[in-house]
Amino acid sequence: NPDPWFIIFIMSWFLFLIILMPHTSKLKLTNKPMMQHTYDKITSWNWPWL
Numbered sequence: 001n002p003d004p005w006f007i008i009f010i011m012s013w014f015l016f017l018i019i020l021m022p023h024t025s026k027l028k029l030t031n032k033p034m035m036q037h038t039y040d041k042i043t044s045w046n047w048p049w050l
Helices: 004-023 032-043
Strands: none
Touching: none
């Protein structure tokens, strides 16, 4: 089973990134390659519960 607090941490981190992105000049919500890269990076992690 995943640690609930860890999931909350990940979700809040993503929320932080989403809020931060529109205020940066290089990263925007419409920057799909960056979003895809982030998604690929996270899915490539070795999750202990998988």
